[in-house]
Amino acid sequence: MIIEIGAFCLILSLILSVAQVGLSVFGRIRRSAVFYGAGEGAAGAAFLMVLIAFAALIYAFVTSDFSVANVAANSHSAKPILYKVAGVWGSHEGSMLLWCLALTGFGAIVALMARGLPAAMKSVVVASQGALGVLFLAYTVFASNPFMRLLEPPAEGQSLNPLLQDPALAFHPPFLYGGYVGFSIVFSFAIAALIEGRVDAAWARWVRPWSLAAWSLLTVGITLGAFWAYYELGWGGWWFWDPVENASFMPWLIGTALLHSAVVTEKRGALPGWTVFLALGSFTFSMLGAFLVRSGVLTSVHAFAVDPERGILLLTILGLAAGTGFSLFAWRAPKLAPGGLFAPISREGALVINNLILSAATVTVLLGTLYPLIKEALTGQSLSVGTPYFNLTFAPLMALAFLVLPIGPLLSWKRGDGLGALQRLWAAAGLAVMVALLVLWFQKPTHVAASVGMGLGVWLIVGVFVEIAERIHLGRASPAEVRRRLGGLPRGAWGMSLAHAGLGIFTLGACFETAYKIEAAQALSVSQSISVGAYQVQLSDVVSANGPNYIAERGLVTVTKNGEPVCDAKPERRFYPANSQTTSEVALCLEGLDDVYLVLGERRVGSEDQPAWLVRAYWNPLARLIFLGPLLMALGGAVSLSDRRLRFAAPRRAADAGAVAVPAE
């Protein structure tokens, strides 16, 4: 019965979304407060209905109701409760329902909580969000309904892929989808701006918090996914330039560009058309990702349950939504008032260069992902575009962006002093060059790209400190004044500093780990050992260790360094009978910021017919920075979001005062 309620509510939410569009559009035409209100009410109700449907599906998974096809295909009665719940979004159908939940949820927040927004513009936002809701809910109801019953329910489910039964991956999709779908609100704001012909500082202040929130969620989502790949797939890789990863990375890159261009539009009223374009682009790339991942047009390590027919439908949705958005842009954008003027060397100019490079980087990722398809369609030849391509194209573009990054915040708006900014960065430049040379000198084998990368990481991090020191007049004003200024720095400034420093920290980790990780593998009998880097890894014993839904061998491994004990690790090799699948539970010994990474492999026959296990050990230096950096970036986003300027009521005050925001300094 609960399942039928879920199915019913899902259909109801589709109908309510249709009503949301109709009422809001009619209200906008008549400028009628009653219809505005009705449209907003429908948005809230649509969300409530999807929420009930979602709860019903969770209920089905928790109670292991195998008469529901989706539960039977993705759950198992012996699965731990966390993974029963996570199984809800572990399948195509369930994840689309999560997508719809986020879509209607964000729509409801705007409809019911954004009180300061001009009524006409708000009604267009609500209508646009409703229209997106109609598209995706219709898809879910008609082509991907998670509530389908089975005529003959099986006694046991097929279980979730054991690789996905992992805490990082349980929380990865909600964050990721929060990010993807968060950009839908930005998209709707862009549609509203184009229809109302109004892109100004107040509009940009509405868009900023949403793009910040979406971007931060997406950052966390991608990081969780990378961390999962790092320790679950068992070879220590964390990014493969795989189409599915690229699908999540493209909206992130465009979202990053949007964050920066929205600042220019908010503070200076400049680049309004470009900001709207990026706002449309961010959600377009999110939808493109949803299509690429689910359609099977690309082969990927993380292949989703692929279905070409659904792929066509998703492509249609993508075409309808993005086509409408960009047609509207082509028609209306030329009418937008041009923004303020600025010299090439200025804060605006630096942000334009940021946007230029990020756009080029997005195109690079897009091209690298789709080029094999294009080439095959045009010439019939198949070719591969893999990591080496991105190392040669994406990495230099980023290096260029990193080079410019610390200079931007030191330039003033409108017309900046480029030479002065560079002079203030002498310390950062000196340290960066020194670190790069030290790495080049001491780390063997010589790896020029990694050394340059380490230098750039230091340049970014020290650049952040220089920027803060400049803002608080360190060394120029009295200590009391410096303290006062430090206390008076807006949260937005701290957020920016955290994000930029996080990028630097990530760069340090990524370059160093990739260039200097050490790998060792040996078939070990009990009490034999291998060395990896400075560490000795001894296999003390192998015991059996069975879990709720798997059986496992557990290696008891002792790691020592120069005879000193470092840690006891317990890597496992698990067998899940429900999927007849074997997985490795990697053991990580955290040593400072480095990881000693241990994998227990297959059992072999060793010397003297003793059983032996293939033990692989990696030393991944500075590996933790790779995940710490992006989390700092997301934290920076959250701190910025808490800035008073970006609270929901703030834009109205700004609009009422008729003020174009005051520059930060």
Next chain:
Amino acid sequence: MKPLGLTGLILAAVLCMGAAADPSERLADPVLEARAKALFPEIRCMVCQNESIDDSQAELAVDLRKIVREEVAAGRTDTQVRSYLVQRYGEYVMLKPAFSLTNAALWVTPFAIVFLGLIGFFGLKRSSLDHAQETALTSEEQALLVKLQASEAK
């Protein structure tokens, strides 16, 4: 990075993690082994889902690693090994597309965007600034500015 609902295809990927490190496959000479290992990430395991032979233990990947090691051991240069593989398996086997005229769009576009963008930005800005040449302050404006700065300083 959306590994939801992974299909069984990943099974192959996982059974074979870090396959290239398997000691039973290694060459005795560490220099040659290092050269072979450096080539693995460039070569695609063609039956796998977008993986290099460095990561995969599918039978084909094992075979390809063997071929690469044999070629390296037989004294071929890296370029010779690559062209041998392309000859045998087609361009698809290389994860790094060739720098060829037909792939020009792939290799040139990223840099062309930045290059043209920068030219456009600086070029346009210069001319638009010329049009909007800020005129010098009038004496009245200058006086007002001095007054404002004085009041700010207090």
